[in-house]
Each structure stands twice: as C-alpha cells, then as structure tokens.
Amino acid sequence: MSPSTVEMVANLIIYIFIFAAGAVIGSFLNVCILRLPRGESLVKQNSHCMTCGAYIKHYDLIPIFSWLILRGKCRNCGAKISPRYMLIETLTAVLFTCVFIKYDTAAYGFLFPMFACLFLAAVIVVCFEDLDTKSMSISVLLWMGAFAIGETLTALFARQSGYIESVTRISLTDRIIGMFAVSVPLLLIGFVITPLIYVYVISDDHKERRKLLKRLSSNLAPYDENRVKSALAKVDERIKEQGPVYGFGMGDVVLMAAAGLMLGVKAVVTAAFIGIVLGGIYGIIIKSKGEKAEETAEPIESAPIASELSDSAPALPTSSSPASDRFAFGPFLGIGIVTAVYVGNAVWDWYFSLLG
Ligand SMILES: [Zn+2]
Incomplete structure (x- = not known):
C-alpha cells in the first residue's frame, strides 16, 4: 500500500x-x-x-x-x-x-473539533427541547456556554504556544463582538420592540384599554365612571391572562451569545441570517395554514406537553406569545448555527467580495 x-x-x-x-x-x-x-x-x-x-x-x-x-x-x-x-x-x-x-485533527488538533462536537450536541438538545416545550433547559445552555468558553481558551492557548498554527483564525476580539452581535439585537427585538408593537399596534385589548383610560380622564358622571371602571377591569383581566408578549425568548438570546463566542462575528451573523430566513418562511406557512384552518373552522392543534410540565426543571422560555400563534424559533437558529460551524466566515466573505 x-x-x-x-x-x-x-x-x-x-x-x-x-x-x-x-x-x-x-x-x-x-x-x-x-x-x-x-x-x-x-x-x-x-x-x-x-x-x-x-x-x-x-x-x-x-x-x-x-x-x-x-x-x-x-x-x-x-x-x-x-x-x-x-x-x-x-x-x-x-x-x-x-x-x-x-476540522482535520492534523491541522486543528483534537481539542478544537471535540469542543465543536460537544457544542453542537448541546445545540441539538436545546433545539429539540424548544420544539417540544417552547423552552430550553438552563443547565444545557450553561453547558453550551462552557463548551464555547473551553473552545475559545483552547484556540487562544494553541495560538499563544505556537503548538498548532491554525486552530481557528478567529481572534478574541472577533469572538467577543460575535457574542453580542446577534444576542443584543435579539434581546432588543424580543423584549423591547415586539412588546411595544404588540401593545401599540396589534393588540385590540390594549387599544380598548387606552380608550377607556382616556374616557376615565375626562369628566364623567359617577354612574358612567363606574361602568368604564368595570370595563377597564375586564380588559385588564384579559391582558393579564394572556401574559406579556415577547418576540424571542431568553433561550434564543443565550444560544446566539454562545454561538457568537464560539464562531466569531461573521459566522454568527450568517447563522442568524439563515435562521431568520428559514423561521420567517416557516412562520408565513403556518400562518397561512392557520388562516385556512380558521376558515374551515377546524380546531387548531394546541401546543403539546407544555401543560404537563408543572414541576419541570428550570428552563428559559423561548416564546410567550399566545399559544395559538407561537412557534419554536430555536430549531431554525440551530440550523443556522450548524451551517455556520461548517462554512465559517466563507458566506460573509463571499457576500462582501460581491459588493467589491
Ligand atoms: Zn413495549
């Protein structure tokens, strides 16, 4: 041979x-x-x-x-x-x-690909948890963070010692920017922008509440005032029952922070882009299906398992929109992350080379 x-x-x-x-x-x-x-x-x-x-x-x-x-x-x-x-x-x-x-061991050593595998294992777990329960275990998210930190330290040490020349060519600055590049926008979209849009544009309950408050601030006869107050109490009850509406969950935010640390800014933006495009397409499909189902008045399948999880382990919800129109976004981000692990910075570099 x-x-x-x-x-x-x-x-x-x-x-x-x-x-x-x-x-x-x-x-x-x-x-x-x-x-x-x-x-x-x-x-x-x-x-x-x-x-x-x-x-x-x-x-x-x-x-x-x-x-x-x-x-x-x-x-x-x-x-x-x-x-x-x-x-x-x-x-x-x-x-x-x-x-x-x-990431051939001859060029990258053994530790880097090992951490990459462990990281992907954690991604698989939280994505399927998200699919089943619309939440991700905090313990698995912590492990994921630990693997990303372990991989970062391995890369830094390997570079410093000169033992392996090219573990990954992602610098520490690149990683730290990557940690915030997607997670912070997700945090803002999820917990500031979406709730504001929901309260001021989408929700009929909130619209009614504002109208009632306006009436209450004008001079009303005592009888009318009582009526408006009781209507207001009913609306408040409905709003409270529905709970707050967020765009993304903390699980998604932590997932993308860990992925950013692991992959650097270019690859994590690629991952988010893939996830948002796929998730958007899926969202449009289930929305149009949902509307069709409403037209034919068939009962809409409700989220499984979630109701059986009263004494469940600590988990970060990934969505708290009303049950009927929420879907797990984690799996789409997961597909993006998996792709980014393999393509790295290539998609970003190709795109920006097209722009000149
Ligand atoms: Zn059996």
Whole structure:
C-alpha cells in the first residue's frame, strides 16, 4: 500500500470511530431531550418502552441499528417507536463526523473539533427541547456556554504556544463582538420592540384599554365612571391572562451569545441570517395554514406537553406569545448555527467580495 492509501484507511477508521461515538452520544441526547424538561434523572432510570413499560434489553440499545433491526417496534409489545430517536442519533453521528472531516485533527488538533462536537450536541438538545416545550433547559445552555468558553481558551492557548498554527483564525476580539452581535439585537427585538408593537399596534385589548383610560380622564358622571371602571377591569383581566408578549425568548438570546463566542462575528451573523430566513418562511406557512384552518373552522392543534410540565426543571422560555400563534424559533437558529460551524466566515466573505 502506498502512503496515501494508508493515510486514507487510517482516516476512514477514525471517521467510523467518530460516527459510532456520535451515535452513542446522540442516544444520550435523546434521553436529555426526553427527561430534562420533565425534571427526571438522566442516569437513574433505565430506558423503557413508552407503551408497555418493559425495560429495553442492552442488546436492543445499540444506537441507530437497534431501531432498524426491530423495524421501529418494541420487542415486547410491538408498539411503534418513534423514528425520531434513530434520526437524532444519526444526525449527531453525521454532524460529529463532518466536524472531524472539516476540522482535520492534523491541522486543528483534537481539542478544537471535540469542543465543536460537544457544542453542537448541546445545540441539538436545546433545539429539540424548544420544539417540544417552547423552552430550553438552563443547565444545557450553561453547558453550551462552557463548551464555547473551553473552545475559545483552547484556540487562544494553541495560538499563544505556537503548538498548532491554525486552530481557528478567529481572534478574541472577533469572538467577543460575535457574542453580542446577534444576542443584543435579539434581546432588543424580543423584549423591547415586539412588546411595544404588540401593545401599540396589534393588540385590540390594549387599544380598548387606552380608550377607556382616556374616557376615565375626562369628566364623567359617577354612574358612567363606574361602568368604564368595570370595563377597564375586564380588559385588564384579559391582558393579564394572556401574559406579556415577547418576540424571542431568553433561550434564543443565550444560544446566539454562545454561538457568537464560539464562531466569531461573521459566522454568527450568517447563522442568524439563515435562521431568520428559514423561521420567517416557516412562520408565513403556518400562518397561512392557520388562516385556512380558521376558515374551515377546524380546531387548531394546541401546543403539546407544555401543560404537563408543572414541576419541570428550570428552563428559559423561548416564546410567550399566545399559544395559538407561537412557534419554536430555536430549531431554525440551530440550523443556522450548524451551517455556520461548517462554512465559517466563507458566506460573509463571499457576500462582501460581491459588493467589491
Ligand atoms: Zn413495549
């Protein structure tokens, strides 16, 4: 065998190993996604069938393969097992392998791609949590931040020591700007601009409230004053029931701050752009579908699980709009982040080269 063949075979073995490790970690991520929002222990309980409760035998716990061999059915009762478990295992395995292909250990060392994989694992967990519950576990967001900090320190140390020349070419300044470049606008849009637009443009309740307050400030007969006051109390009750309306949740903000630290400003802006475009398209689709559903007077599917989570673990909501028109934005940002991990600054640089 020629040296290049040997190298190819060696690389292939490494990639197969990374793929397998990714699948095993993906299997653990499934447990996190399922149990963290319910405040259940990650280690104490063995995996069991959701239908018959039978514990799953160790030989049926091989990531990806077990689901395929059992054709997505419980060995004990034959109930269908969601393909989502297998898909998350495969997704994790593929993403990990792609990280190691893109950030070859010969050039980047082992630590950087490892931190990148751990970071992506945390992104997968919060995105699926967001999809299920419209919130993200604070603990996972903290881990995500820790991985981003770990990767930053690795990059700084590697550069300083000259041990590895090109860990990532993202400078510390670039990272710190990246940390705020998307998270601060999201914070402003989510918690200042959207609530203001909601209160002053969209909400009929708030419009009525302002009208009533105006009437109350003019001179009214005592009888009218009482009527206006009771109408006002009713409107206030409705507003209170609905709760405040935010554009994005704190989960989205923390997610993009961690991604910015990890990827630098160019890549995190790329990630946000991809997320907002995809999320916008999805938002328009569900809105038009929702209107159609209203026309045909079919009941609109309500958010699942959220109601069962009374004693759940600490989590940051990612949306608190009225239940009917809210959707999880995290997964779209997640797709943007995953893309940005692979393309890095390339999209930004290409775009600005077009502008001259
Ligand atoms: Zn079963």
